[in-house]
Amino acid sequence: MKKLSARRRHPLAALVVLLFALAAIGGLYSALAPAPKAQADDSSSQSLEITEGRKLFSVGCASCHGAHGQGSSDGPSLVGVGSAAVDFQVGTGRMPAQQPGPQIQKKKTQYTQKDIDQLAAFIASLGPGPVTPTPDQYDPAGGDVAKGGELFRTNCSQCHNFVGKGGALTDGKYAPTLKGVDPKHIYEAMQTGPQNMPSFPDTTMPSKNKADIIAYLQAVDTAKSKNPGGFTLGSLGPVPEGLFAYIFGLGALIAVAAWIAARTTKAKKS
């Protein structure tokens, strides 16, 4: 008994115990850690995307947004704007911005979707922000048109008109028409709130409601293209449309009456 405790106190005993413990932990770790191979593949393709995105960024965007996206006097910082903002801004051709003006214009995009994804990956690597939505998130097929119409009228119609026709804002700015806008870009506009538009993040407007709004806008679009005839008159509703019919219809009747009266007086004279 005495011998055993003496051996325990051996100066190297603590070291031996420590080594055993380390070896056990190492073994456990390598047994339980996820397979490193698959992960390495994934993260290296992701880092390749970021590297490519950084190159595209330094050529096309850094002059305004700074070499590291930190911003400059010509463009805001892009740290934390997220991949969704890049996908929207570059996908709709707003970025790279060209002429200065009250509002940056939409134009034909110069980048392929692959370039845009790389740019987005680079910006997303600068800081967390809204993530590009997946197709099932913005698919209008799952949306509730009636609910979407309700949400649209309460949240969007003050700027974009009841049927998304767009409208003027102050200082030469305007809310564009939403006809024919890609569902993905509608979703991203709500996520990121470009320029003078407020943002509707998932915390205040859940993904499901965004899909409802997209479904509503698509329904209005197809209703407009299937219009049974005549002018839509801005789809302003029954009162202005009735007024239009009243003024022009009555005007036409008066014109015809005047014409007949003029003819009959001429006929009498001759």
Ligand code: HEC
């Ligand atoms: C000529 C200068 C200029 C260039 C070049 C430019 N931008 Fe911009 N960018 C701006 C300005 C100015 C704004 C701010 C617009 C606003 O909100 O009023 C902006 C806004 C943005 C936003 C929105 C930020 C937010 O808060 O949502 C993104 C994303 C963006 N730019 C990405 C890019 C990318 C990517 C490129 C390169 C393909 C690029 N920009 C090129 C000037 C520029």
Ligand code: HEC
């Ligand atoms: C305060 C006014 C305002 C409100 C409210 C508003 N928007 Fe906007 N919206 C704008 C402006 C201004 C722009 C143009 C921004 C730009 O060009 O960068 C815009 C742009 C958009 C675009 C991009 C269109 C395109 O052609 O690329 C979409 C989509 C959009 N809005 C949808 C919505 C939806 C959906 C709502 C409601 C959930 C909404 N907006 C609420 C002002 C508004």
